[in-house]
Amino acid sequence: MVLEGTVWKFGDNIDTDVIIPAPYLVTTDMGELGKHCMEGVDATFSQKVQPGDIIVAGKNFGCGSSREHAPMAIKGVGIACVIAESFARIFFRNAFNMGLPIFESTGVFQGIRDGDRVSVDQDTGEIIDHTIGKRFFANPIPPFMQELIEAGGLMPYILKKKVHVNP
């Protein structure tokens, strides 16, 4: 499947407190969390973004708290996927577990500009910046994590397998 959208660019070390500030962590509603997505760095982000748009960021995206509300807010505001130089590990895990596509790719932060039109082939990992005609490749996703994606996230995956330690 190919995702295509307009790029919103952010820098290094975008933390979970700016992705979704703590005062909004009183709901589990994805749409409502989405209204406050990125409020810590851009107060009007949720009003400007279009469904299917793509976030491109530098290194260590999603550092900080374990709040799953962060990938939920990004999904809730309509972002199709996040491409970054690197991700913080809990955010990386959460994104896979709850079904937000993310791609790690070296050079995207330098290469891709704010507002460019970008597509990502989820199967091959090929990232194309159509505005400037540049091509990047995402780091391959480990087979186990591909299984998670195919199952629709961690919960459907474990419920399908039904592995109990203390049956």
Place this chain on the structure above:
Amino acid sequence: MPQTITEKILAAHAGRDTVVPGELITVRIDMALANDITAPIAIDLFEKSDEASVFDPEKIALVPDHFVPNKDVRSAIQVQAMRNFARKYHIKHFFELGEMGIEHVLLPERGLVLPGDVVIGADSHTCTYGALGAFATGVGSTDIAAAMITGEIWFKVPESIKLVYHGQRRKWVTGKDLILYTIGDIGVDGATYKAMEFAGDVINALPMADRMTMANMAIEAGAKSGIISPDEITLDYIKPRAKRSFKCYTSDPDATYAEVRTYDVSDIEPQVAFPHLPENTRSISSVDRIPIDQVVIGSCTNGRIDDLRLAARVLNGRTIDSNVRLIIVPATPTIYRQAMAEGLLEIFLSAKGIVSPPTCGPCLGGFMGILGPGERAVATTNRNFVGRMGHPSSEVYLANPAVAAASAVLGRIGSPEEL
């Protein structure tokens, strides 16, 4: 095959003799933890799974500590969901107000996490328990929902970085300063995906509270976990608390590390992390005169009795600057009572500080001391991101409890030596 403490614990919980970094494994867990922000998502997912019971009602801890005492109706609803879930599934370790404390101080205090355990928590500072010689790491709510069903979790076995500290700690230099200095050295993503193993003479002599502060902030360098091999100091802490058996692991001398770094702490001064990243550290002597509005002493990083004693030592017989608000948050009811018995609360109140009930509130800008536009705080907490404690234009400077207390008196960031 020589292995690190982290590899040994993970192998034992995967039913294997050995594991190697990079491998994906499934391990059995000894404790799964969630709080009033992260539990509601896990509870929703669990309920939707139609499971009749949790894998083990004694191996789940639900601690409503972030927005408790409930700051508003919506946070009250989140805690109601936890309370109802705990009753329905007979969760043994649900902590109601009065018993509740800040999770990462409370669980070790109650003996619920022990050496050799695998602990997962839907809270990034779960890595604190590595100070006891456990493998402990922060995960998301979905991981907790899945673990409540299966009693297991998948991990990529992390590489380890060994951080060796030797030399003589200077006056006022605590575990907080050692970890801030280390994060300043390796950066906020310096240990991403890795286990930080703290070792050396200085660590061997470090009190339990300081060890917990260090392991607590491993996440601020991006680490999966922080860990210290258990020793006599660990056992003195654990033995009166443990109600089940546990196993102490240590790294083999020839174990493989991704990196080994050695620090001579004799050169390290108390550290201050400037906005807006914990890696922006400076030595206290190189900090200019920066006026402040608020000081917070508490949190899962520095809300233990040792931290309150240190703050009281600085504040005793002094009054804070009239332009500063001082909020002190004992991390658990036991610590609160101990501080009262030792006369520390009297010192704090006489200094014109206030003492809050146990809560995470101010650390994450939840409630109980939100910063207004442009305000500056010195906090003994763990993060100084944009807007972390309030308005996006406010600033947080991270420091140890002695520096925080001295700053409250001085009205600016400063050292106890200046008093």
